[in-house]
Amino acid sequence: xxxxxxxxxxxxxxxxxxxxxxxxxxxxxxxxxxxxxxxxxxxxxxxxxxxxxxxxxxxxxxxxxxxxxxxxxxxxxxxxxxxxxxxxxxxxxxxxxxxxxxxxxxxxxxxxxxxxxxxxxxxxxxxxxxxxxxxxxxxxxxxxxxxxxxxxxxxxxxxxxxxxxxxxxxxxxxxxxxxxxxxxxxxxxxxxxxxxxxxxxxxxxxxxxxxxxxxxxxxxxxxxxxxxxxxxxxxxxxxxxxxxxxxxxxxxxxxxxxxxxxxxxxxxxxxxxxxxxxxxxxxxxxxxxxxxxxxxxxxxxxxxxxxxxxxxxxxxxxxxxxxxxxxxxxxxxxxxxxxxxxxxxxxxxxxxxxxxxxxxxx
Amino acid sequence: xxxxxxxxxxxxxxxxxxxxxxxxxxxxxxxxxxxxxxxxxxxxxxxxxxxxxxxxxxxxxxxxxxxxxxxxxxxxxxxxxxxxxxxxxxxxxxxxxxxxxxxxxxxxxxxxxxxxxxxxxxxxxxxxxxxxxxxxxxxxxxxxxxxxxxxxxxxxxxxxxxxxxxxxxxxxxxxxxxxxxxxxxxxxxxxxxxxxxxxxxxxxxxxxxxxxxxxxxxxxxxxxxxxxxxxxxxxxxxxxxxxxxxxxxxxxxxxxxxxxxxxxxxxxxxxxxxxxxxxxxxxxxxxxxxxxxxxxxxxxxxxxxxxxxxxxxxxx
Amino acid sequence: xxxxxxxxxxxxxxxxxxxxxxxxxxxxxxxxxxxxxxxxxxxxxxxxxxxxxxxxxxxxxxxxxxxxxxxxxxxxxxxxxxxxxxxxxxxxxxxxxxxxxxxxxxxxxxxxxxxxxxxxxxxxxxxxxxxxxxxxxxxxxxxxxxxxxxxxxxxxxxxxxxxxxxxxxxxxxxxxxxxxxxxxxxxxxxxxxxxxxxxxxxxxxxxxxxxxxxxxxxxxxxxxxxxxxxxxxxxxxxxxxxxxxxxxxxxxxxxxxxxxxxxxxxxxxxxxxxxxxxxxxxxxxxxxxx
Numbered sequence: 001x002x003x004x005x006x007x008x009x010x011x012x013x014x015x016x017x018x019x020x021x022x023x024x025x026x027x028x029x030x031x032x033x034x035x036x037x038x039x040x041x042x043x044x045x046x047x048x049x050x051x052x053x054x055x056x057x058x059x060x061x062x063x064x065x066x067x068x069x070x071x072x073x074x075x076x077x078x079x080x081x082x083x084x085x086x087x088x089x090x091x092x093x094x095x096x097x098x099x100x101x102x103x104x105x106x107x108x109x110x111x112x113x114x115x116x117x118x119x120x121x122x123x124x125x126x127x128x129x130x131x132x133x134x135x136x137x138x139x140x141x142x143x144x145x146x147x148x149x150x151x152x153x154x155x156x157x158x159x160x161x162x163x164x165x166x167x168x169x170x171x172x173x174x175x176x177x178x179x180x181x182x183x184x185x186x187x188x189x190x191x192x193x194x195x196x197x198x199x200x201x202x203x204x205x206x207x208x209x210x211x212x213x214x215x216x217x218x219x220x221x222x223x224x225x226x227x228x229x230x231x232x233x234x235x236x237x238x239x240x241x242x243x244x245x246x247x248x249x250x251x252x253x254x255x256x257x258x259x260x261x262x263x264x265x266x267x268x269x270x271x272x273x274x275x276x277x278x279x280x281x282x283x284x285x286x287x288x289x290x291x292x293x294x295x296x297x298x299x300x301x302x303x304x305x306x307x308x309x310x311x312x313x314x315x316x317x318x319x320x321x322x323x324x325x326x327x328x329x330x331x332x333x334x335x336x337x338x339x340x341x342x343x344x345x346x347x348x349x350x351x352x353x354x355x356x357x358x359x360x361x362x
Numbered sequence: 363x364x365x366x367x368x369x370x371x372x373x374x375x376x377x378x379x380x381x382x383x384x385x386x387x388x389x390x391x392x393x394x395x396x397x398x399x400x401x402x403x404x405x406x407x408x409x410x411x412x413x414x415x416x417x418x419x420x421x422x423x424x425x426x427x428x429x430x431x432x433x434x435x436x437x438x439x440x441x442x443x444x445x446x447x448x449x450x451x452x453x454x455x456x457x458x459x460x461x462x463x464x465x466x467x468x469x470x471x472x473x474x475x476x477x478x479x480x481x482x483x484x485x486x487x488x489x490x491x492x493x494x495x496x497x498x499x500x501x502x503x504x505x506x507x508x509x510x511x512x513x514x515x516x517x518x519x520x521x522x523x524x525x526x527x528x529x530x531x532x533x534x535x536x537x538x539x540x541x542x543x544x545x546x547x548x549x550x551x552x553x554x555x556x557x558x559x560x561x562x563x564x565x566x567x568x569x570x571x572x573x574x575x576x577x578x579x580x581x582x583x584x585x586x587x588x589x590x591x592x593x594x595x596x597x598x599x600x601x602x603x604x605x606x607x608x609x610x611x612x613x614x615x616x617x618x619x620x621x622x623x624x625x626x627x628x629x630x631x632x633x634x635x636x637x638x639x640x641x642x643x644x645x646x647x648x649x650x651x652x653x654x655x656x657x658x659x660x661x662x663x664x665x666x667x668x669x670x671x672x673x674x675x676x677x678x
Numbered sequence: 679x680x681x682x683x684x685x686x687x688x689x690x691x692x693x694x695x696x697x698x699x700x701x702x703x704x705x706x707x708x709x710x711x712x713x714x715x716x717x718x719x720x721x722x723x724x725x726x727x728x729x730x731x732x733x734x735x736x737x738x739x740x741x742x743x744x745x746x747x748x749x750x751x752x753x754x755x756x757x758x759x760x761x762x763x764x765x766x767x768x769x770x771x772x773x774x775x776x777x778x779x780x781x782x783x784x785x786x787x788x789x790x791x792x793x794x795x796x797x798x799x800x801x802x803x804x805x806x807x808x809x810x811x812x813x814x815x816x817x818x819x820x821x822x823x824x825x826x827x828x829x830x831x832x833x834x835x836x837x838x839x840x841x842x843x844x845x846x847x848x849x850x851x852x853x854x855x856x857x858x859x860x861x862x863x864x865x866x867x868x869x870x871x872x873x874x875x876x877x878x879x880x881x882x883x884x885x886x887x888x889x890x891x892x893x894x895x896x897x898x899x900x901x902x903x904x905x906x907x908x909x910x911x912x913x914x915x916x917x918x919x920x921x922x923x924x925x926x927x928x929x930x931x932x933x934x935x936x937x938x939x940x941x942x943x944x945x946x947x948x949x950x951x952x953x954x955x956x957x958x959x960x961x962x963x964x965x966x967x968x
Contacts, residue, residue: 050578052577072574073579073582079575083569085572085575087572087590089594090593098576098579098581098589103580143575402779402783403802403842403846404798406835406839407802407805407839410835410839411804411813417816417819421815472702476699479699491953492946492949493707494706494707496942498896499900499942499945499949500938500941501901501902501941502902503918503921504917504920507921508938511935517724517727519712522727522728522729554706563956611809612808614903615902615903633809636809636815637811637903637907641814646815646819649815650815653809653811653812653816654812657808657812660808660809664804
């Protein structure tokens with residue numbers, strides 16, 4: 001196990017900067033998830049840590065030792081790939097012990113380790129079979145077993161669950177988290193699925209356009225996004241984003257004639273006096289329908305629909321459709337007023353997209 | 363199945379009926395397609411393989427010459443017993459075996475080595491690739507003559523190069539052993555590129571992530587090559603092996619041009635012996651018997667090899 | 679980790695590989711170079727020791743191949759140029775038909791299961807395995823009886839037979855690479871299987887057809903054993919003709935080398951054009967889906 005540090009890591013492919021000046025330290029035994037849309041540089045970063053892609057500049061450190069010049073086979077890392085990369089000509093057993101055999105580990109030791117992972121992953125019945133005989137989920141489990149069998153310094157996982165059926169993915173995700181805590185191995189996990197990130201990570205590293213956007217624990221990532229991108233990428237359904245225009249006594253919502261007021265909607269004072277144009281970010285769970293005529297504002301409600309136990313509704317500001325959660329017990333009066341929870345209101349700089357708080361509003 | 367789910371309405375019945383009709387049509391059109399698409403090949407095979415092979419078996423029981431077709435004397439198994447007790451024939455088998463062994467070994471080793479170098483992407487690869495493949499594009503007769511020309515003991519380029527670095531000249535085509543190696547060198551020159559071609563295709567078929575996984579797993583380049591690359595391309599390499607094994611076993615053209623079977627009859631392959639018996643001596647009956655023996659060996663060999671190949675590729 | 683010993687081993691391995699590659703390249707390219715050079719040498723220059731790298735080029739070899747200039751053959755047999763024409767006709771017709779039939783058979787073998795499929799596949803492959811001289815013992819008689827001896831038509835027949843196995847097997851490999859859904863979707867949409875085959879599947883294996891044709895052409899174009907036994911005068915192909923190019927003055931090396939160069943050019947062009955498909959598709963479908 002090891003502590004992994006990236007120092008000003010930059011990776012270029014020709015003129016394209018895939019990773020731009022990324023610095024981060026992953027603590028020993030920590031589970032860090034790199035999250036971001038496809039093409040944001042998260043997989044490239046992972047492959048660079050693995051030693052499969054060279055750094056253009058900057059350093060990769062394992063326990064404080066620079067490993068830039070070491071090849072993947074010399075770094076003592078283990079990796080699970082997005083697309084199943086089991087050796088098709090080898091049996092499951094041969095696949096699992098491959099890393100040990102490749103390093104010339106003694107036979108008795110191999111047998112001992114094999115027993116151990118077979119036990120942990122419950123692979124006893126599969127050992128003699130071949131990869132093609134297994135469903136994708138089970139194959140990825142074997143890949144994971146192959147990865148952890150030799151106590152790697154760090155376990156690198158590149159979207160390991162994305163090629164697996166929805167049903168099995170849930171189960172694997174749970175098992176993976178459990179296993180990581182059990183083994184205590186430093187783990188770096190790459191995904192574009194924010195739900196995976198939220199449920200697995202000790203810390204999430206959110207990336208976009210080759211740069212780190214935000215690094216924080218899952219909860220803060222949700223409640224405290226640093227910018228519009230972070231706010232909208234995390235959470236499902238996605239955060240509503242509404243243009244604000246300062247008017248006397250309040251802020252007007254986008255192109256509507258509806259105004260949120262300081263008094264009724266408890267807007268913070270600084271937001272009313274902000275010099276720069278702002279945008280309002282509010283998650284659907286913080287937008288409700290209410291029958292109280294003293295609360296909320298009137299906006300056209302398009303639709304109310306249920307997903308399982310939760311009831312969502314959509315409303316319109318200008319041409320843009322937004323979503324909220326209807327928490328009322330009765331279903332009557334869908335033509336209700338819309339209430340924005342004051343605790344859920346996030347303000348962003350309309351020009352830069354950066355989160356704006358009381359301290360930097362002026 | 364579909365009919366059971368359909369509601370019992372006129373429309374539903376009509377739909378079910380149409381589905382049944384379509385299924386019927388599909389099945390019969392499949393049959394028609396199989397028959398139509400296979401019959402030309404089958405006709406050619408029957409006319410050009412089955413008929414000649416049966417005729418060969420028939421003729422092999424006769425004392426018969428193509429020059430005097432009127433006199434055909436049945437002799438039973440005499441042709442076979444004569445051939446199998448003829449030490450010269452055994453010598454031909456031994457020579458053919460040696461030739462096959464040397465050729466296939468050299469070609470597989472060189473082909474896999476060169477193929478592995480060629481699978482990498484580098485600038486000008488396509489041109490270099492095409493140039494390296496040139497020997498196999500030549501006619502075996504031209505190859506035979508070219509090597510005969512280069513291996514001439516007095517004015518050939520090979521002996522000139524040997525003597526210019528102080529090595530003794532070799533009478534390549536005048537000595538039995540040297541002639542064997544000369545023929546093997548020519549055949550290998552021609553066919554190692556073919557193995558390289560198939561090997562390259564097979565190696566490039568292995569996904570990149572497999573190599574990455576192996577690298578991450580700590581496998582050295584040599585370990586990767588022997589534990590990943592080779593076994594994963596084994597079925598294709600095995601096909602290459604089968605083709606070369608059979609082809610060098612039946613080699614004829616090269617020897618016509620290169621050695622003419624000489625010196626003496628020391629470089630006559632079994633194929634060469636069949637041709638000589640049939641078309642120089644016109645012992646057609648005896649040649650038929652020899653051809654049948656050759657066919658049996660080759661068919662048996664390829665049956666075993668192909669069966670092994672099927673077993674091999676089933677695993678994946 | 680990276681210490682001086684492993685990097686020394688790496689270095690030695692790299693130089694060893696480079697050295698072997700150079701040796702092989704000389705072995706591979708040298709004879710071709712010598713063939714081309716010799717095709718321009720006059721009889722005098724051919725036997726000069728040490729061999730000349732620079733000399734006045736002599737085109738008599740090429741002139742005789744293309745039937746111009748002094749080197750004319752006797753009237754009893756076809757000229758070298760006529761044999762070139764024979765070669766072209768026989769190999770183009772033979773290749774086209776072999777690929778056509780092979781494509782049909784390969785498709786059926788890839789898509790349908792029918793009784794005796796394995797036997798058929800092996801039977802087809804046997805055409806590639808059969809030693810030509812073995813069947814020639816009978817062909818010799820059969821062709822004479824049917825009036826096919828010494829005809830181009832007879833040789834075309836042989837070219838089809840000799841290549842149909844290879845064509846079927848390679849094409850089956852390429853068809854295996856086309857997903858079955860292609861036809862299923864077409865059939866669901868009311869098209870016939872035949873339509874799906876000709877309009878959808880065939881265009882997807884164009885490259886495969888080209889590669890197959892390339893291989894068959896190489897074999898048909900260079901074929902010697904059948905053509906040498908089954909022709910006597912009129913239908914001789916170029917490989918057969920040059921093997922007899924030993925006149926009163928010994929073997930006509932210049933003419934053989936020139937013919938060799940002429941023979942390799944179409945194959946070379948063809949090969950270069952289809953190289954991509956040769957690299958990607960020549961796995962006979964035995965590697966399965968990965």
